[in-house]
Amino acid sequence: MVDYIVTVYTSDLAFAGTFNNVHIKLVGTDGVSNRTWLLGLKGPLSFYKGAVSSFTVSCPVSIGKLILIEIEGQPLITFFTDNWFPAKVEVKSPEGDTYNFPIYRWLTNSEVHRFREGTALRVFEDTHDLGKYSRNEELKERKEDYCWKEYLEGTPHCMKSEDPLDLPDEVQFSFTKTTEFGYTAATGLSALGLSGISDSTENWPDMDTLNRVSCCKLTDILEYVQKHWKEDAFFGYQFLNGINPMLIQRCSVLPNNFPVTDDMVFLSGQHSLADEMEKGNIFLCDYKRLDGLIPNIINGMKQYLMAPLILLHKTPDDQMMPIAIQLKQTPADDNPIFFPTDSEYDWLTAKIFVRSADFNEHQLNVHLLRTHLLAEVFAVSLLRNVPMVHPLYKLLVPHTRYTLQINNLARGLLISKTGIFTKFAASGGEGMKTILKRSLSSVTYRSLCIPDDIADRGLEDVPNFYYRDDGLQLWEIIHRFVQGVLNFYYKNDDEVQKDTELQTWISDIFEHGFLSQPSTGIPESFTTVAELVKFVTMVIFTCSGQHSAVNTGQFDYGGWMPNNPVTLKRAPPIKKGTTSENTMLRTLPDINTTVQGMSTVWLLSRQSTDSVYLGQYPEEHFSDKMPCKLTKDFQGDLQVLSAIINARNNNLKVPYTYLDPKVIENSVSL
Structure with missing residues (x-):
């Protein structure tokens, strides 16, 4: 007889343990062990939350190199079947080899569950019959569990599920996340001190009242916003380092529909637009995606949403100053161009309309579509088409955590017919559908890759552009990590081309995420290792850094309503x-609309205590030594970047923290 020492690690998640009888079968290249009941000295506590328990499985002879294990839980006579979340199983063979079997998922029934040994295998090198059978069965089940659904014509497809509880257990929130998210959602109004006015459909009577109700839960940045929101320098700063740094671009030729002349913006005659554009000092923000939308009806009143154009000038002291605002796309006598030299409230009102346009553009295009919806596409395609033993699964599955459930909740609570966004945002309803369709039609592969996007917008040398500075460094760190991992598994381009699972993954993304539009530049297949590395880098950056950049600061910049x-x-x-101030107050949203907006951005900015931050991998999917080493290098690079960002922020009036790896979650989970 030979003995295999089996060590079972149960996760320390809430309710991860089980009192079930657990049975295991070891499957090797030369044979199979008997189905063995894992009964140890700890008895029913062997699989308690956080437990590590070892057992002996005996076989008449060695069964060779281990390929997979089969785990089965059977309820005790006096207990019902309870869920179990094993983290991993380690098996030490009689030959002295140690095999790792990553699991990291809920086992919720008494069926047999198969898990592969942790060494990553691509489809063409998985040659053992039992291994191939297990691989095919896993993908067959996954294709049944993860199905595509068209949520809205002309937008990315989503996971087919009507309710969060319809989702597979492995992608649902943890108990901790569920509890904290529910509590924050339920208590947001009271936490912000807004419960008593949440039903009021009145105008804000004066700015002092608005100031008083907005002082609860102030962050340092929000306090700065509240004091400086009227200032032109801060207005321009937000296009670079606010929650929507994705619209500003260098302007070399004025749009035909924006008839600004030198004497309008340079009264002293010291500059000319032509000269300043040639020097690279003129910038444009164009909200043309909002043009012609049908605005919402809120509290029985028609709302207003403009599609403005904004011209900005980089001054000699490196400030980004607005110099002209046109609130509608078509020039006309009743569509004046506003300037800083206009009356205080003419200019301030124009800026408020810009900030409102930015809120709607940001939420639907920059935030919802370009991070949440695309992250869901990347996740569903991975879970449908790539088995757990594949190196791509091991690399990307940490970046899918909670994404499917948070998006399910968003469709139900925010953008459904009765959702908060639909009811209280200017672009809710039909306008929302139009923006999402227009947004997807404007997405390109290059715009999702920050080095290409910054170059295409002509922003390589703009001073004080911290989103760019931190984002480019973060991209390079992620790219170096991805390149190291994928080059370890793919030695040449031929191996990429013949990996059918890899090709199915990108094909599904092209079809269901980008609706098979070649104009996007999204690859339909991979032909080189370099192509694969860049695309996977984009996926990780989108799900982590980019989402953090456009999500984490929502309460900082949106908690003071007049700014957003x-x-x-x-x-x-x-x-x-x-x-006048009175017309401005009557233009701002009603009290209840303001309150709903504030509580929503509060909720969307609150990270849970079980958040997993970029570079942290509590679930050990890789067993190969090289990816494990590369992971440690990746973590070290992220720590260095964090230190650089913190050192810079010490000298800034408004610190830019949203791309600090210490606050970036691995996935779109909020």
Whole structure:
């Protein structure tokens, strides 16, 4: 007889343990062990939360190199079947070899569950019959569990599930996440001190009242926003380092529909637009995706959402200053161009309309579509088409954590017919559908890759652009890590081309994420290792850094409503000199709309205590030594970047923290 020492690690997640009888079967290249009941000295506590328990499985002779294990849980007579979350199983063979079997999923029934040994195998090198059978059966089950669904025509497809509980257990929130998210959602109004006014459909009577209700739960940045939101320098700063740094671009030729002249913006005659554009000092933000939308009806009143154009000038002291704002796309007598030299409230009202447009553009295009919806596509395609033993699965599965459930909740609570966004945002309803369709049609592969995107927008040398500075460094760190891992598994381009699972993954993404549109530049297949490395880098960056950049600061910049109005309820002025503080107050959203907007961005900015941050991998999917070494190098590089960011932020009035690896979650989980 020969003995195999089996060590079972149960996760320390809440309720991860089980009192079930657990049986195991070892499957090797030369044979199979008997189905063995794992009964140890700890008895029923062998598989308690956080337990590590060892057992002996005896065989008449060695069964060779281990390929997989079969685990089966059977309820005790006096107990019902309870769920179990084993982290991993280690098996030490009589030859002295140690085999790792990563699991990291809920086992919720008494069926036989098969798990492969942790050494990554691509499909063409998985040659053992039992291994191939297990691989095929896993993908067959996954294709049944993870199905595509068209949520809205012209937008990325999503996971087919009507309710979070319909999702497979392995992708649902943990108990901790569920509890904290539910509590934050239920208590947001009271936490912000807004419960007593949440039903009021009145106007804000004065700015002092708005100031008083907004002072609860102030962050340092939010306090700065509240004090400086009227200032032109801060208005321009937000296009670089606020929650939507994705729209600004260098302007070399004025759009035909933005008839700004030198004497409008350079009254002293010291500059000309042509000269400043040639020097690279003129920048444009164009909200053309919002043009012609049908605005929402809120509290029985028609709302207003403009599609403005903004011209900005980089001054000699490196500030990004707005110099002209046109609130509608088509020039007309009743569509004046506003300037800093206009009256205080003409200029401030124009900026408020820009900030409201930015809220809607940011939420639907930059945040929802370009991070949440695309991350879901990447995740569903991975879970449908790539088995656990594949190196791509091991590399990417940490970046899918909670994404399917948070998106399911968003579709149910935020953008459904009765959702908060639909009810209280200017672009809710039909406008939302139009923006999402237009947004997907404008997405390109290059715009999802920050080095290409920064170059295409001409922003390589803009000063004080911390999103770019941190983002490019983060991209390079992720790229180096991905390149190291994938070059370890793919020695040449031929191996990429013949990996059918890899090709199915990208094909599904091209079809269901980008609706088979070649104009996006998204690859339909991979032909080289370099192509694969870049695309996987983009996926990880999108799910981690990019989402953090456009999500984490929502309460910082949106908690003070006038800086980020979810909607506006009066038309913009068609003639200068007709505005005042009173007209501004009547233009701002009603009290209840403001309250709903504040509580929502509060919820979306609250990370849970079980968050997993970039570079942290509590689930050990890789067993090969090289990926494990590369992971440690990756973590070291992220620590260095974090130190660089913190050192810089010490000298800034408004620190930029959203791409600090210490606050970036691995996945779109909020």
